[in-house]
Structures are given as structure tokens and as C-alpha cells.
Amino acid sequence: MYGSIRHQIRIARSADDVWALAGDPTKLHTWFPGIVDCTVDGTTRVITTGAGLPMPEQILQCDATQRRFQYRITAPIFRDHRGTIDVIELGPDECLVVYSTDCDPRTMALVIGGGSAGALAELKRQMEQEQH
Amino acid sequence: MGRKILFITTDQQRYDTLGCNGGTYARTPVIDAVAAQGVRYERAHPQSVVCMPSRSTMLTGQHVSTHGVWMNGVPLPEDAPSVAEVLHDAGYRTAIIGKPHFEPFLDPFARFAENGFARNGTFGPHRGFEHFESATHGAAGPLHYARWLATHHPEAVGMFYPVLDGLLEVNAMGGGDTGAPQAWHNAIPKEWYHTDWVADRTIAWLDSLQADDDWFCWMSFPDPHHPWDPPKDEIGRIDWRDLPLPENYIADATERERVIDAKPRHYRAWYDGRLVSNYEAPLAWAPATLTADQLREVTALNAVECELIDEAIGRVLDAIRARGWDDDVDIVFTTDHGELGGDFGLLFKGPYHVDGLMRLPLIWRPAPSAAATPSTVTRPVGLVDLAPTFCTIAGLPVPEWMEGRPLPVDDGDADTRGFERVLTEWDSDLFGVNVHLRTITRDGWVCTTYLPGSSHDGTEGELYDLANDPLQRENRWDDPSLASLRSDLVADLWDHQPPMRSPLPTVQAPV
Numbered sequence: 322m323y324g325s326i327r328h329q330i331r332i333a334r335s336a337d338d339v340w341a342l343a344g345d346p347t348k349l350h351t352w353f354p355g356i357v358d359c360t361v362d363g364t365t366r367v368i369t370t371g372a373g374l375p376m377p378e379q380i381l382q383c384d385a386t387q388r389r390f391q392y393r394i395t396a397p398i399f400r401d402h403r404g405t406i407d408v409i410e411l412g413p414d415e416c417l418v419v420y421s422t423d424c425d426p427r428t429m430a431l432v433i434g435g436g437s438a439g440a441l442a443e444l445k446r447q448m449e450q451e452q453h
Numbered sequence: 454m455g456r457k458i459l460f461i462t463t464d465q466q467r468y469d470t471l472g473c474n475g476g477t478y479a480r481t482p483v484i485d486a487v488a489a490q491g492v493r494y495e496r497a498h499p500q501s502v503v504c505m506p507s508r509s510t511m512l513t514g515q516h517v518s519t520h521g522v523w524m525n526g527v528p529l530p531e532d533a534p535s536v537a538e539v540l541h542d543a544g545y546r547t548a549i550i551g552k553p554h555f556e557p558f559l560d561p562f563a564r565f566a567e568n569g570f571a572r573n574g575t576f577g578p579h580r581g582f583e584h585f586e587s588a589t590h591g592a593a594g595p596l597h598y599a600r601w602l603a604t605h606h607p608e609a610v611g612m613f614y615p616v617l618d619g620l621l622e623v624n625a626m627g628g629g630d631t632g633a634p635q636a637w638h639n640a641i642p643k644e645w646y647h648t649d650w651v652a653d654r655t656i657a658w659l660d661s662l663q664a665d666d667d668w669f670c671w672m673s674f675p676d677p678h679h680p681w682d683p684p685k686d687e688i689g690r691i692d693w694r695d696l697p698l699p700e701n702y703i704a705d706a707t708e709r710e711r712v713i714d715a716k717p718r719h720y721r722a723w724y725d726g727r728l729v730s731n732y733e734a735p736l737a738w739a740p741a742t743l744t745a746d747q748l749r750e751v752t753a754l755n756a757v758e759c760e761l762i763d764e765a766i767g768r769v770l771d772a773i774r775a776r777g778w779d780d781d782v783d784i785v786f787t788t789d790h791g792e793l794g795g796d797f798g799l800l801f802k803g804p805y806h807v808d809g810l811m812r813l814p815l816i817w818r819p820a821p822s823a824a825a826t827p828s829t830v831t832r833p834v835g836l837v838d839l840a841p842t843f844c845t846i847a848g849l850p851v852p853e854w855m856e857g858r859p860l861p862v863d864d865g866d867a868d869t870r871g872f873e874r875v876l877t878e879w880d881s882d883l884f885g886v887n888v889h890l891r892t893i894t895r896d897g898w899v900c901t902t903y904l905p906g907s908s909h910d911g912t913e914g915e916l917y918d919l920a921n922d923p924l925q926r927e928n929r930w931d932d933p934s935l936a937s938l939r940s941d942l943v944a945d946l947w948d949h950q951p952p953m954r955s956p957l958p959t960v961q962a963p964v
Contacts, residue, residue: 322620322736324884328959355562371563372572372595398621427884428559428621428732428963431526435961436562 323401324427326434329419330441334448336410339418340388343406343444346380352447353440366392394433400425404433418444456820456846457782458540459773460671460839462511463762464504464552464590464678465802466788468812470759478696479756483767484816487784489827491818492862496833498875498894499790502802502810503733504554504678505529505964507789507836512536512555512580514840514855516876521954522555523880525732526962528565529555529580534854536840538581540669543849548584548658551651551673555580557962558594559621564961568595582671586654588647590675591616591682597654598647612641614680618737621963625735629681629754630693633747634738634800636754637682643761646684647675652765656772664776669843672769674762677792679801681754683761690760693753698745701809701924702795709798715928716797717903717913719888720805724798728908730888731881732963734801741798748795755794783846784818787836796924804879806892806901806915807925811877817842817860825862832867833875833894834860856951876950882960893946899925900942914939 332339342348346366350356358369366378381403382391388408393401405421420437424430469476473488474495500510501517509515509522509529514536522529541547556565563569570576570585572595577585588598591613603610614637618624629636643649655672662668676683703709713720722728726739766786773779793799796809815834819825837857844851845859861867874895881888889904897919905911914930916939929935 355564370561372561374561426620426622428617431960431963432559432561435526435557435959436564438959438961439564 322427323423323425324430325421325423326430326437327419327421328434328438328441329417330445331411331415331417332445332448333415334452335414336388336408336416339416339444339448340385340408342448343408343418344383344385344388344390346383346390346392352444353436354443355436355439398426399429402429402433404437454665454781455667455848456823457667457778458545458669458843458846459769459782459784460669460843461674461766461784461786462508462551462671463674463676463759463788465790465792466677466759466814467791467794467809468814470677470756471814473816474814478691478752479759479763481759481763483763483770484786484814487770487786487818488816490821491784491816491825492828492830492860494815494817494830494834494860496831496875496894497787497813497815497835498811498833498877499813499836500877501879502790502804502806502877503731504789505557508554509533511789511836511839514837514852514857516837516856516951517878517880518951518953519856521958523953523957524882524960525964526557526960527958528557528961530958531566533580534852535581536843536855537669537671539844539849539852540847541581541583543847544667545847546662546666546668547582547670548586548655548668549582549671549673550584550586550654550658551588551647551671552590552675553585553587553673554589558589558596558964559962560595563595571595571597571600584658586658588651588675590647590678590680598650601650602645606645609641609645612639613637614639614682616680622736623732623734624680625738627747629750631744631747631750633681633743633751634735635680635682636747636750637680638685638688639682641684643684643687646761648758648761648765651675652768655769659769659772659776667847669847672766674765676762677755677758679792681751681758683754683757687761688754688757691753691756693746693750696749696753698748699752699795701926702745702748702798703926704745706798712926713797716915717909719908720797720799722908723803728886730886730908731803731883734803740800743795743798743800748800751800752795755792780822781820783820783823785816785839785842787815787839788813789836804881804888804890806877806879806890806899807917808899808923811892811894811899819846819862828863830861830864830867832861832864832872834867834872835875835877874945874949876946878950880953891946891950893942893949895942895945898938898942900939900946902943902946914943916942
């Protein structure tokens with residue numbers, strides 16, 4: 322059974338600035354609390370959670386024009402997963418970041434989605450702190 | 454040297470599972486004796502009928518809307534106030550041993566401090582508890598009991614019922630003799646089961662204290678919450694085949710469904726398996742399939758778990774007596790919420806503000822040195838009143854941020870201090886299904902108003918006359934003769950209901 326969770330946050334920085342961090346697949350662990358490491362090899366990324374779990378992912382899209390990053394967790398516990406990060410320009414110094422998790426089993430959508438809410442808060446903190 | 458406090462909680466225990474409350478399934482002589490020496494509350498309600506919100510209320514002395522843990526999976530904010538911190542700051546030694554659940558258990562990102570201690574081999578401090586030693590319903594999870602079992606008795610790890618299925622949903626798999634959901638014959642020896650472990654670790658912590666220490670120990674048993682998988686060597690105590698069915702199980706299906714249909718529509722939708730509004734019941738199980746024998750077996754296994762808890766408490770009280778502390782120890786026993794237990798044909802829990810889930814066992818035996826008179830309190834009280842009670846026992850002023858009041862010691866005290874009402878709230882939002890209830894219990898009535906949600910338009914409600922309909926079978930919400938009473942109760946509810954914390958904290962995990 323699928324579950325779909327979406328979180329979003331406004332950040333007082335330009336979309337380009339935020340995309341430079343959020344769209345970089347090698348830097349996820351710097352703004353996603355609970356991910357302690359990530360390595361990228363081509364379209365394969367492996368993240369390691371704070372509990373020590375390695376989770377392999379397939380990068381589906383990293384589109385700097387749309388500022389959209391999409392990936393799929395391929396760990397066996399997931400029947401299907403798609404994570405989408407959109408950075409949407411609201412003005413010259415403001416953007417909206419939307420982090421969507423669509424997932425089967427649906428329970429994992431709550432788990433990953435809960436993590437992504439914290440990640441957006443941390444992304445905002447870093448980007449706005451850096452600004453000042 | 455002041456009064457010491459042993460705060461005992463269980464998980465999901467019904468009011469009528471104790472002998473002192475009229476229960477007949479389980480023998481609970483230890484708690485019955487404690488009740489005979491103290492104050493027994495007949496109308497104690499939680500402020501939420503699920504674990505995390507209710508436990509957060511016990512710790513903070515705040516209503517759910519104020520502390521913000523509005524459903525399971527929402528972590529209590531790190532900076533939330535804590536009665537343990539108040540006591541610790543006043544010089545008390547403080548511990549929680551057993552099930553905490555102020556933060557979600559399903560935590561692969563290891564984001565929550567509560568889950569980090571066992572992983573790191575440490576024991577707090579956290580939320581005012583200098584010693585934090587955790588357990589839950591089985592051998593899984595990043596908790597101290599699971600680590601202990603895996604280290605010392607790895608062969609027992611797989612003996613428990615698997616609480617979650619392969620899709621991480623609450624498991625609907627049947628077991629035991631009857632195929633009842635979450636019933637299980639657990640091969641684990643009693644000595645390794647979490648009930649005895651919680652008592653053992655409590656005794657060990659108490660043994661580490663100096664004779665003149667003041668202490669606050671929250672001993673938190675994970676049972677009798679499902680799964681119903683007590684050690685199988687113990688289940689012969691109660692033969693389910695001999696049990697009468699619970700009083701509020703309506704054996705005739707036609708009458709049962711008539712009663713359910715008079716309640717708001719989500720009751721029937723869940724009963725038929727068309728709606729699961731929350732994560733606390735198996736997704737793949739419908740209450741309509743529950744047989745009388747399955748209910749007998751679940752009731753028997755639940756009663757065995759209650760007996761094991763009672764005996765474990767007895768061991769801890771013996772240890773306290775052996776230290777010479779008994780005269781100075783206050784004992785408070787309660788649970789976080791109830792269990793539907795077959796009422797109206799339902800099991801587990803959810804947005805159903807009826808006595809099975811709301812009427813809780815609550816007992817306070819003041820320290821014998823305080824020379825209190827044993828009594829029974831019939832007026833409504835809440836778990837929100839526990840934290841202020843602990844402050845008062847310790848001789849401390851009740852902090853302004855606590856919303857409850859010290860528990861009354863008898864009905865006269867309750868009347869003098871205006872214990873007229875108790876409030877309970879429910880909010881859930883799970884994959885597009887959202888349910889919102891606000892309940893007031895006052896003057897012998899339980900009144901629940903429904904806010905608009907995915908199953909309700911905001912006009913529905915429940916109104917029960919506790920004196921003449923103690924089983925809450927007749928919903929009188931739409932009775933024209935009670936329109937004035939209903940309006941008065943709803944108005945009183947909103948006059949006293951704290952506003953919901955804003956911004957609303959987000960759900961970070963299923964549970």
C-alpha cells in the first residue's frame with residue numbers, strides 16, 4: 322500500500338543558492354539530520370543512517386533547470402519509493418523547497434517523510450544563517 | 454529527608470483488570486493491598502487514549518494541546534518541561550525504567566535521544582531523569598531491554614510475537630489457540646520477559662542509592678499492551694475456555710451492530726474493516742471477525758500479563774521494605790490509556806472515547822508517614838494531575854506551566870477544590886484520514902464533540918449517562934430532551950480546552 326507525504330518550507334535565500342546545496346547529491350548528509358554519510362558513484366548513491374544502516378539509492382533526475390532532484394531508495398524493505406526535492410523560486414531572495422516522499426510500504430513514507438521535515442528545517446537554518 | 458515516590462505505570466490497562474476495581478479475571482493482590490491503604494480513583498481519565506500524547510501529559514502536567522504531542526509519532530519537544538527535572542533540581546535522584554515513549558521508536562535515522570542511550574551503552578540523563586533505561590513490548594528496537602536480551606539470551610529474541618508485519622504495519626497475524634490477532638504463545642522464560650526485567654532493573658537502581666536519598670522512580674511496564682504474548686509457561690494460570698465473556702461484549706451480532714450504528718460512523722466503518730484511522734490497530738484485521746473464543750483467549754492472556762505485573766510490583770515493594778524506606782514512600786499506580794477489550798466487539802484502541810479506553814486504574818498510596826486516611830474518589834481527575842501531585846509530595850510548589858492540580862485525597866477535598874470535569878482530546882491524520890474529538894466528563898456524563906474531518910462533518914457527537922447507562926450503549930447526543938445539557942457540556946468543554954499549540958508539531962514516524 323502506497324503512502325505519500327509532502328513537506329515544504331520557505332527559505333529567505335535565492336532558489337539558485339538553495340539549489341546549490343539541495344541539488345548536490347553528495348551533500349545530503351550535511352543537511353539531513355540522521356544521515357551521517359553519503360557516497361555517489363554515477364547514478365548510485367549510498368547513504369548511511371545514524372543507526373548505521375546503509376541504504377542504496379538510484380538517482381533518477383538531477384535537473385538544474387527545473388531545480389528538481391529525484392531519487393529512489395532501492396533497499397529491499399521498500400517495494401517502491403520515490404523521493405522528490407523541488408526548489409521553487411518565489412522571488413529574487415526567497416524560494417519554496419518541497420520534499421515529497423511516495424512509498425510502498427506506506428509506513429516507510431512516514432519514517433522517511435518525518436526525516437525530510439527535519440531536513441528542510443535544517444536546510445533553512447543553514448541557508449538563512451549563512452546569509453547573515 | 455523527604456518523601457520518596459514510586460510511580461508505576463502500565464500500558465493500555467483497563468480499569469476493570471484490577472481486583473480492587475471489581476475485576477475478576479486477574480488476581481492482583483499486591484495492587485489491591487496498596488489501594489486498601491490509599492486513595493482509589495473511580496473516574497480517572499487520560500488526556501489522550503494513545504501512548505505518546507498520554508505519557509507526555511504525565512511528564513509535563515499539561516494537556517495534549519499544550520505540550521503538542523497530538524498523536525503517536527510526534528516527538529515531545531526537546532525543551533518540553535518535565536516534572537522529573539523539577540524533582541531532580543530539588544535534589545531528588547530520578548530514574549525512568551521501562552517504557553518511556555516520549556519520542557518515536559521507529560527511528561532508522563537515530564534522530565531521537567531516547568533511542569540513543571542503549572545504542573551507545575549509556576543510561577541518560579534525559580528529560581530530568583538521571584537514569585534512563587528503556588524497554589518496549591518485545592525484543593526489537595534500540596532500547597536497553599532489547600540489547601540486554603540480545604546479549605544475554607539471544608535465543609529468546611525471536612520468541613516474541615512480531616509486532617509489525619513485513620510491511621511495517623501493526624501485525625494482524627493470529628496466534629494462540631484461537632487465531633486471535635496479536636495472541637501468541639511465547640516460549641521465553643518468565644525471568645527473561647520484560648515485566649520481570651523492568652522490576653529487576655528498578656530494584657538494581659534502588660540498590661544503588663544511599664539510604665537517605667530522596668528519589669523519584671518511574672517504573673513503566675510495557676504490558677498488558679498487545680501483543681498478548683506472555684511467557685507460555687504462565688498462561689496455564691487462566692484457562693480461556695473457562696472465562697465468561699467481558700460484560701460489554703454484545704454476543705448477538707445484530708444487537709452489537711445496532712449499538713455501534715448509533716455511534717458516529719467511524720465506529721461501524723472500522724468494525725467492518727472499511728476504515729483504519731490510526732496506526733494503533735492492525736490494518737489488515739476487521740473487528741467484525743472477532744469470535745467469542747478469540748476474545749476469551751485475548752482476555753485471558755491480558756489477565757496473565759496483569760498478574761505478572763502485580764507480582765513484579767510485589768518484588769519491588771519487598772525491596773523497598775528491605776531498605777527500610779516503606780514509611781516514606783508514596784506509591785502511585787496508573788496506566789497511560791485503556792484497551793477496548795471486546796467492548797462493542799472492538800479490540801485495541803483508536804478514536805473512541807468510551808470507558809474501555811478512558812476509564813483508568815489510578816491508585817495513590819501516600820507515604821504511611823503522612824498518616825493519610827484510605828478513601829475512594831468518585832469525582833473526575835486526569836493524568837494531567839499527576840505531575841502536580843508529585844511536586845506536592847516532594848514539598849515543592851506546582852510550577853505555573855503545569856495545567857493539572859494535585860490529586861484530591863477524597864471527594865470532600867475534590868469538591869472543595871472544584872474537581873468537576875476532565876478533558877480528553879484526539880487528533881489523528883494518517884494518509885488522508887483525519888479524525889478530531891474533544892471530550893468532557895462532568896456531572897456523570899461523558900460528552901464528545903466531533904470536529905470536521907474525513908469521516909465527520911462536525912455535527913456528530915456522543916453523550917452517555919454514566920449513572921443509568923454505565924456500558925455506554927445508548928448514545929443520547931441527538932436526544933431532544935438533553936439538548937440543553939448537551940449545549941452546556943460542549944460550552945464548558947470549550948471554556949476549559951487549551952488552544953492547540955501553534956505551529957502544530959509534525960508527525961515524524963508512525964509510532
